[in-house]
Amino acid sequence: xxxxxxxxxxxxxxxxFRYCRGSLSEDFDLRSLQKDNVCSLGQWLYGEGGKYAAxxxxxxxxxxxxxxHRCVPPVDELVESGxxxxxxxxxxxxxxxxxxxxxxxxxxxxxxxDSHLDA
Numbered sequence: 670x671x672x673x674x675x676x677x678x679x680x681x682x683x684x685x686f687r688y689c690r691g692s693l694s695e696d697f698d699l700r701s702l703q704k705d706n707v708c709s710l711g712q713w714l715y716g717e718g719g720k721y722a723a724x725x726x727x728x729x730x731x732x733x734x735x736x737x738h739r740c741v742p743p744v745d746e747l748v749e750s751g752x753x754x755x756x757x758x759x760x761x762x763x764x765x766x767x768x769x770x771x772x773x774x775x776x777x778x779x780x781x782x783d784s785h786l787d788a
Contacts (some may be wrong), residue, residue, distance in 0.1 A: 672779045677710040681761075682771060685741070689748055689757040703742060705735040721785060730777045737774055740767040 681702070687693040714731055722725040744767070747756035747764045759765050 674710050674713065675775055677708065677713070678774055678778065681708045681710065685744065686757065686760060689744065689753050689760065691753060703738055705738040710734065723788070725775070726781055726784065730781055733770065733774055733777055737767070737770040740770060
């Protein structure tokens with residue numbers, strides 16, 4: 670794999686946590702982050718990573734990544750309504766869809782990287 674997808678995913682999550690804490694110094698358009706083709710991983714998946722499109726694991730990864738991004742609206746709603754602590758708790762909850770999908774994404778990315786390491 671020619672892209673550090675796990676690091677890109679982790680960086681995106683860290684930005685979301687900083688957004689919840691009000692400590693993000695950059696402009697953060699959460700609505701655009703609900704789109705799975707805006708983050709660096711999404712750009713790779715829909716760009717250069719597309720060379721793996723015939724691989725069933727890639728298709729699963731693409732679907733899981735899109736589902737992960739759809740978890741953002743409840744977090745945004747909580748932050749916008751002044752409930753930042755609840756938003757962060759949602760991100761940290763082991764039972765939350767966000768956390769479950771995030772863990773699953775990292776596993777898929779690790780498996781995919783193991784299968785497609787560029788020599």
